[in-house]
Amino acid sequence: MCLGVPGRVVSVEGLVATVDFWGVRRAVRLELVDEPVQAGDYVLNHVGFAIRRIPEEDIQGTLDLYESLLRGDGDLMAADVRAELEANPEQSPDA
Amino acid sequence: MPEGADSRQLKFRDPARARDLGRALTAAADAMGRTVSLMHVCGSHEQAIARYGLRAAFPRSLDVIMGPGCPVCITDTPEVDEGVALARQGVTIATYGDMVKVPGTVLSLGDAQAEGAKVEVVYSVTQAVELARATREPVVFFATGFETTAVATAAALLGGVPDNFSVLSAHKYIPPVMEIVAEMPGSKVEGFLAAGHAATITGWGVFEAFVERHKLPVVVAGFEPLDILAALVKLVELVRDRKPEVVNMFPRCVTREGNRNAQEQLFKVFRPAGGRWRGIAHVPNGNLRLRDEWAHVDARRRFDIDLRPLWKYAPPALVQDCICGDIMAGIANPKQCKLFGKECVPDTPVGACMVSSEGTCKIWHLYGGVPDLSSPDAPQAEVRP
Amino acid sequence: MNLRLDLLGERVSMKHGAGGRAMRQLIGEVFTDGFPKAPAGAIGLDAMDDGAALPLGDGRFLVVTTDSHVVLPAFFPGGDIGRLAVSGTVNDLAMMGATEPLGLTCAVVVEEGYPRADLDRIHASMVAACVEAGTTVVTGDTKVMGKGQLDGIALNTTGVAIATRVVRDCGLQPGDRLIVTGTIGDHGCAVMAARHKLDLAGDLRSDVAPINGLIRAALAAGGDGLVTLKDPTRGGLSSALHEMAHKSGVGVLLDETAVPVNAAVRAASELLGIDPLVIANEGKALIGVRPDAAEAVLAALRAHPQGRDAAIVGTCTAERRGQVVLDTGFGRRLLVEIEGEPLPRIC
Numbered sequence: 001m002c003l004g005v006p007g008r009v010v011s012v013e014g015l016v017a018t019v020d021f022w023g024v025r026r027a028v029r030l031e032l033v034d035e036p037v038q039a040g041d042y043v044l045n046h047v048g049f050a051i052r053r054i055p056e057e058d059i060q061g062t063l064d065l066y067e068s069l070l071r072g073d074g075d076l077m078a079a080d081v082r083a084e085l086e087a088n089p090e091q092s093p094d095a
Numbered sequence: 096m097p098e099g100a101d102s103r104q105l106k107f108r109d110p111a112r113a114r115d116l117g118r119a120l121t122a123a124a125d126a127m128g129r130t131v132s133l134m135h136v137c138g139s140h141e142q143a144i145a146r147y148g149l150r151a152a153f154p155r156s157l158d159v160i161m162g163p164g165c166p167v168c169i170t171d172t173p174e175v176d177e178g179v180a181l182a183r184q185g186v187t188i189a190t191y192g193d194m195v196k197v198p199g200t201v202l203s204l205g206d207a208q209a210e211g212a213k214v215e216v217v218y219s220v221t222q223a224v225e226l227a228r229a230t231r232e233p234v235v236f237f238a239t240g241f242e243t244t245a246v247a248t249a250a251a252l253l254g255g256v257p258d259n260f261s262v263l264s265a266h267k268y269i270p271p272v273m274e275i276v277a278e279m280p281g282s283k284v285e286g287f288l289a290a291g292h293a294a295t296i297t298g299w300g301v302f303e304a305f306v307e308r309h310k311l312p313v314v315v316a317g318f319e320p321l322d323i324l325a326a327l328v329k330l331v332e333l334v335r336d337r338k339p340e341v342v343n344m345f346p347r348c349v350t351r352e353g354n355r356n357a358q359e360q361l362f363k364v365f366r367p368a369g370g371r372w373r374g375i376a377h378v379p380n381g382n383l384r385l386r387d388e389w390a391h392v393d394a395r396r397r398f399d400i401d402l403r404p405l406w407k408y409a410p411p412a413l414v415q416d417c418i419c420g421d422i423m424a425g426i427a428n429p430k431q432c433k434l435f436g437k438e439c440v441p442d443t444p445v446g447a448c449m450v451s452s453e454g455t456c457k458i459w460h461l462y463g464g465v466p467d468l469s470s471p472d473a474p475q476a477e478v479r480p
Numbered sequence: 481m482n483l484r485l486d487l488l489g490e491r492v493s494m495k496h497g498a499g500g501r502a503m504r505q506l507i508g509e510v511f512t513d514g515f516p517k518a519p520a521g522a523i524g525l526d527a528m529d530d531g532a533a534l535p536l537g538d539g540r541f542l543v544v545t546t547d548s549h550v551v552l553p554a555f556f557p558g559g560d561i562g563r564l565a566v567s568g569t570v571n572d573l574a575m576m577g578a579t580e581p582l583g584l585t586c587a588v589v590v591e592e593g594y595p596r597a598d599l600d601r602i603h604a605s606m607v608a609a610c611v612e613a614g615t616t617v618v619t620g621d622t623k624v625m626g627k628g629q630l631d632g633i634a635l636n637t638t639g640v641a642i643a644t645r646v647v648r649d650c651g652l653q654p655g656d657r658l659i660v661t662g663t664i665g666d667h668g669c670a671v672m673a674a675r676h677k678l679d680l681a682g683d684l685r686s687d688v689a690p691i692n693g694l695i696r697a698a699l700a701a702g703g704d705g706l707v708t709l710k711d712p713t714r715g716g717l718s719s720a721l722h723e724m725a726h727k728s729g730v731g732v733l734l735d736e737t738a739v740p741v742n743a744a745v746r747a748a749s750e751l752l753g754i755d756p757l758v759i760a761n762e763g764k765a766l767i768g769v770r771p772d773a774a775e776a777v778l779a780a781l782r783a784h785p786q787g788r789d790a791a792i793v794g795t796c797t798a799e800r801r802g803q804v805v806l807d808t809g810f811g812r813r814l815l816v817e818i819e820g821e822p823l824p825r826i827c
Contacts, residue, residue: 002139002243002292003753003826004318004348015254023747024682029221031250034354044295044348045751047191047240047826048219049247051354052295058347062317063106065344066325070115110809138827146755151811166827192823205820209493218678218752218824240826320810441819442502461816 004046006054009039019045107319108147116324117152123331124154132158132283132425133330136273137290138165138451139318145458147320157331158283160425161455162276164290166240166267167193168447168454169372172414174265175199176405178237181263181398182212187230188263189215189223190237191244197450198443200405204237220251227260235394239265243292245383246357249364252392263394266383268367269293270301275376277309279424284311286330291317291345296361298353302341310339317345364389374419374447419446422455429459436460494820497714502819504528504723523576523646530575530711531639533646541646543578545569546638554598554632556674558666558686559762561635562602566609567762568713569639570690575709575765577647579696583618584610587636592627602633613690615639647699650727651707657774658724658732658794659767661694661787662687664717665745668759668822673748676824680751682744687763694786698767701780705773710766715818716758720766721794721804722817728768731800737809740789752824757806757815759822768796 007019012030017037019028026048030037033050037043042059043050106112124131135141141161144150153159163169176199182188188204195205195216208214217223220236227234238248245266252262273287289302294315302313312333316326326344333340343349363386370382385393394400416434421427429435429448439445441457448456496506507528518524521535531545547568554561566584573581586606590599610616617637666687673680699706708728712720717739725732741749741756749756763786769777774792781787797805804815 002137002241002290003751004139004243004292004295005751018681021747021751023743023745024680024684024751026678026680026751029247029250031254032246032354032357032360034356044292046243046292047247048221049250051243051246051292051357052348054347062322062345062347065346066112066116066321069325069328070112070119113810142753142827145813146808148806148808148811148813151813191826193825193827195823196820205494209491216676216823218676218826222677244826461814 002046004044004051006042006044009037009041009043011039012037017043017050019043019050021045107317107321109321113149113152113320113324116321116328120152120157120324120328120331121154123328123335124157127156127331127335130156130158131285131331131334132160133286133288133327133334134160134162134276134284134425135288135290135316136162136164136269136276137288137293138168139292140164140288140290140316140323141451143318143320143323149320149323152324153327157327158425159327160284161423162287163272163372163375163423163447164269165447165451165454166244167197168451169267169375170194170197170239170265171371171373172198172200173371173402175203176402177263177395177400178204178235179207180400180402180405181235181394182207182214183210183404184398184401186398187213187215187226187232187234188237189217189226189234191218191239192216194237194239202405220248224251224256224260227257231259233259233261233398235261235263235398237263237265241267241269241290241293242296242361242383245365246296246354246361249360252364252389253360256392261392261394261397262385264365264383264385266365267372268381268383270297270305271367271380272372272375272378273305274308275378276424277305277311279420279426281426282424284425285334286312286314288323288326288330289313289315291315291322291349294345294349294353296354296357298351299341299343299349300351300353306339306341312339313341315341315343315345315349317348374417375423376420414445417446419448419456422448429456432456523648527648529649530572530709531578533576533643536642539644541578541643543573543576543641543643543646544638545572545576546636547572548634548636550631550634551671552631553671553674554602556686557670557684559688560602560605561633562604562606563609563688564762565635565637566606566613567688567690569637570609570613570615570692571711571762571765573639573641574692574695575647575649575711576643577645577699577709578641578643579692579699581613581615581639581641581692583616583640585619585621585638586617587621587623589623589625589630589634589636591625591630591632594633598633602635609690613692647706647709649708649710649724652724652728652730652768652796653770654730654796654798655771656707656730656768656796657771657792658721658734658796659769659774659778659781659790660712660717660739660793661691661698661765661767661781662763662789663740663742663745664712664761664764665741665749665756665759667762668716669745669748669756671760672752672754672822672824678752678824680748682747683742684744684748687761689763689786691763691765691786694781694784695765697780697784697787698765698777702767702769702773702777705770706767706777707770708768712761712764712766714760716756716760717766718755718757718804718815719817721815722802724766724768725796725804726802728796729801731797731802732794732804733797734794734804734806734815736806738791738793740791753826754822754824758818
């Protein structure tokens, strides 16, 4: 429902940040963001407002969560699929 | 490719990993030995699923239903009529691009614009406020979207607006409608994929009471291909293990308590109120209306909005026959609707599912069936002139 | 009967000018009917190609095309309505295989009170575009309309050229390759950002340019192996592919990951929720080639300054005739044509 796009803060002036979306920059308002942001931070933008400062460690955290799904921690994946993945190293999650 | 979040964002779009997750999803779904019906309540999830062609990766035993998650689709006809009536009364309407083609009783805002009304497309409420600052004429921001978007409207009002600026709120609040769908008689839905960006505001904690009441699992999901596939794997697992829990698979944006700062601003400006959602039902607390303290910017109170010129043309019987509610609940498909492809087509949609570019009815109408290109027996759409 | 159908079915709306199905339907229903037949051997109105080709009797053809231009705003990053008017017509001739325009006509309709300085700017950029294209304006017409009867300015240009071989937009067979001559979405994205005052800072510039020189190089390299030409203007690459697929009676498999898109356009389209495949281009071509000519045409394009980013993006198939299947790298889906102008969206 809501088009949220992550970007990186280039500079902050009061309650307005200039955010780089890897190709275009745009002013993003900071009234709504949950934590103070500074240059270099990642934010989630929706309709010109930052609604979340994305902590860098959480980006890696999400990726790790998916890795754990594929590793089968908590038996999320049947053993035969894991075997199949191991037999195709070019498609394995750690390739 | 520069280092940083860009390359990380691309990691969430890694086709090889998506294939791995697709296989994990197939394994999990096949292990169930029956069809599992899951629902997402987010138009952006459907957009992402369609844009990346992810349906081709879904196993046949998995039925992923598009729920009432498009705030534009479920904006009710009388709300569009209010915007159209104001535009025809000479007021400048500023609104998001999504709303321009949504039909009212007789006209859409785009139709009103073609007749000469002033309708401005904006990307942000900030632009609408600037538009008002640049003129003495009244400017009404026709505000649509869920809580994610409503917080922006709230922040703009709290930040101060000129006297000629008002808001016509058609904002919606998503948590109550999940209750309606879960309680629909005949619903086969066994688990929900919750909208990650809305949950960024509300926090995943709002789903705990829902899970408790309905004993159905909820997984909060992001919008990159890997986000969606991983969340579906998790949801199938929860269904298999009969674990009605809330699981947050979008931790880079969603916390349990959500964005408190944004919530505070939201409820300083808006109050939940009951109202109709197009094609669904009356949703208790499903609408966000301006509080009494904000009457001075409330277009409904500042203007005499006369809908009668529009309603004298109303074809009321048609909407009665629309079965979008059942389609979104996953208990009917478009071909069971007598309006489908006849009175209800993309150019003149009757119901919510024919409005959105990713609405179930629109997709069926354009492609002549479920657009699953992975199977040789997929329906062959006719070549259209 | 839904009254809305009665009310609006009889009126023209903006979608009828947006280059999609609605526009083709309107043209088909209203404009192509009733005229006396074109001379034998001609490509006329009923072909609904980029222009017409009239046989001269000596094996050669007179190629004619006409195009009206209205754009809001009239000046945008990378160009203006004057450059657009010259490039559009030169390119429509080139899409028929006629890359050496003999001359253009130019009709101007302008609103009372229009700034003289803006007219001068438009004129200067028309002159510059003519020089680039190797042609000139040979006759014209000017009309002024009352204040409010027109929004600013409208330009019409007509172009004529002689061609020995006319290239159609319908000659594809299964197995043929499809090439785009460069990045897509640049023009529409730049105009949209300016029109809706989106305040996007970055390299968003229209690609508006005459590309008859580029097409000449492709034709020389491809010979008879170059079978179709189409410029993906309104409706973007998606509409051009659909029209080619429909007219040739083939299916198209488009490899999304091969389609060149500028970083700024990609970023803006993510931000605005618009698919670059439906965004207009004004300096690009979609070229259909036989498989054995693909590499030669691609090499010729890449050797030309306007074709550096050219890429093979699709293959014609015998399946799903008239349709375009998009391979996203994650899965396959049908590509849809846009109805009306793309607008920034929030959901």
